[in-house]
Amino acid sequence: MKVMRILAGLAGAALMGVGVSLLSDAGDVTGVLLWLGGALLLHDAVIAPLVLVVGLLLVRGAGRGPVRGALVVAGALTVVALPVLLRPGPTANSSVLPLDYPRNWLLALGAVATVTALLTAARGFVRRRRPPSP
Template structure:
């Protein structure tokens, strides 16, 4: 197992601990279970199959992996942002949702697209360099 995987796993466990530590403050744990179950179903039944299908249909060859990864991240960001994206409007308490969530969601999607374009450009550049090398 690589060091990166171990560190990512440790970070994930730490973040799960932070989330679990706030559970005693939740008035109704059933709402949390319903939300988590809905997120799991949304990811496994909708987002993942759509990403795989889009990657299969839209992209061929060496670019398929990064594009599928970008679509998966974009779908997950959208799933997380759906509650605030679907309920815009005035709030009784302005401090509850103080940010411009649609703008920030679009900014994050643009960030994902930019990072994917950079990864694809770097891969394309490496492929070009390999092709130009004379055989040894």
């Protein structure tokens, strides 16, 4: 396990180095830094507390972890889908965004909710079937 942590840390450091080198090649660093600061503020001030509070209010006990994980995944899916969900309407070129993105986003959120419900139910089933420890 320790080797995997070291390898993951080295890979992360290497990717941060790539990011810094790409940032240094960018012409307008101010815009990138402003976007990164906004993303950090949005995550730390809005998304993370919201996920924790909703997970705390919705679920008690063993299901809290999977529900919080599902909320994080749903939030990430929503952030990734925002540009196409908030697009201004039909474009002149119909092949630019040819799919029904809102429907696909809802299907992905439904899949996350289904997997979370199945995982929580399976955990509850295993806990009930496990004999009490002495």
